[in-house]
Amino acid sequence: MAKDYASNITFQNLSNKDMSFERVFRNIEQFMEKDPTGNFKLMFGTDSQVFSRETRFITGIVIQQERKGVWACFRKVIIPRKMTNLYERISYETTLTEEVVSLFSNEKKDILIDIVLPNVYRGASFTVEGHIDIGAGKRNKTSIFVKEMISRMNTLGVKAKIKPHSFVASSYANRFTK
Template sequence: MNFVNPTKGRMDINKMFQDIMEFVEEDRNSNYKLMVGTDSQPGKIICFVTAIIIYREGNGARYYYRKFSNRRIPSFKQRIFMEANYSIELANQLLEKLSKTGRKDLNIEIHLDVGENGKTKEIIKEVVGMVTGCGFEAQVKPDSYGASKVADKYTKSMTNII
């Protein structure tokens, strides 16, 4: 699984996690949020992008993303649940790495591309329930910028799929 940081380029999950930890260690007095969000763009195939953001509250952030494709998904609802599932899978991997470092202060938020407006409003409770049932905090639009802004930015083009 390869990730891209716009400044540092391609990296595997271990290098990405190391970079996140180095960013956190630069300023131990700050508060941090670790966010994971996935968005998708339908077409002949579906482009999925999962974004990971480490946000130093009030003082910058770094983000990473991975881009991959999947065959067409039969329904819109199924695609939204797949987005959530991809985010949960990656969040679990990050949580495992965090537990090995002893960093229990970095909670992981899952950013969902659902909101009160549009067709996703009917499935908000189901998707949020899926995320919270897995032990993560869920954010929805307009607060789910990890999915609705960062990941969304990279779903628009199928070029350079990782």
Template sequence: MNFFHPRKGRCSMEEMIAEIQSYIGQDKKAEYKVVIGTDSQTRERETLFVTAIIIQRIGKGAIFFYMKKSHRAMRDLRYRIYRETEYSLQCVELLKKNGFFDFSVNIPMEIHLDVGQQGETRKLIQEVVGWVTSVGYTAKIKPESYAASAVADRFTK
């Protein structure tokens, strides 16, 4: 699985986790938050999904990584939003499996969903928020879901 750092480029899971550990180690007294969100963009032949992993040093900046997956074009909005949610949750599991939370157990985590009260996605809010909260995570929707609607979105273009 390849991750990308906006300045350093491609990196492995191990390199990403080491980079995050180093970032947290630079200011151990700061408060941190892990934020994960996925956005997608459908083109003629494919749908590109981008999942962003943000480590926010509350009030003092953040670092982030992202990964991309591509599928044949998905035209159904509900299916795409479900897939975005699934990819965000899979990312959490992948991080867990690779020891990410061994060093960051007390860091709160949010899943950012690319749904909001405006537009067609409003019909899906209850479903995807319910899914995320039922597996034990905090869910955020637009306008608070910046990991999906701003960071991941930037890399789907």
């Protein structure tokens, strides 16, 4: 993805506003470098909320070290209209997740992999997941979109997770859509 595109995207969390992607990446690197023998999951997911005059989308990035903690941030995108079509909203949520995932080029992923690689034989691991705010249950209105959205995540080389395992979208991002 073009470098100028990445420079126009900003992220925030409870501690920092207007973080560049480079700053976000550095925070993830530093989080992993604290204990390179850990089991890390880099997770992405988007949720949305429809309001009377806009639809708010929040895309979360979460780096988790199993049983040791997390570092997280999010990107906010506001569309100045009510997006009432469920397919349009779910598809756009997935698109926003894909955009953020694509910022993590192979070079960036290799930097993160190289942090844990010397410790793989001591149990270290690194996985990347795309969390989609949809469910496969028969009563879930989004179940008809599951195959398509999972396929889109898998195409990026990201392990897709849906409800109830898609907590970055359904819990973390959801908190900031309100």
